[in-house]
Amino acid sequence: MKRSTPEAETGSTMxxxxxxxxxxxxxxxxALALAHALELxxxxxxxxxxxxxxxPSTIPASPSEARPNRSACCSAPFSCS
Structure with a gap:
């Protein structure tokens, strides 16, 4: 009969x-994917x-209502608010 060692028990628990x-x-x-599918x-x-x-927040009606471009923040992250 094979005895189990503490190392083997720890490995199986992990x-x-x-x-x-x-x-x-x-x-x-x-679940998140299913929630989106159920909204369709x-x-x-x-x-x-x-x-x-x-x-309105995800599909702006005109370019003036679009969110501002924040790509400049990548070069100077502490200068953007």
């Missing part, structure tokens, strides 16, 4: 913890005007 962590991370990612029928029911009315 492997089980890694499996649980991996499954949890994948489940969260899949509601978005498809909206008329074009209604859709753009409820999405």
């Amino acid at each position: 492997f089980l913890a890694l499996q649980v962590l991996t499954i949890t991370i994948v489940a969260v990612a899949m 029928p509601g978005k498809l029911r909206l008329a074009r005007e209604q859709y753009f009315a409820i999405q």
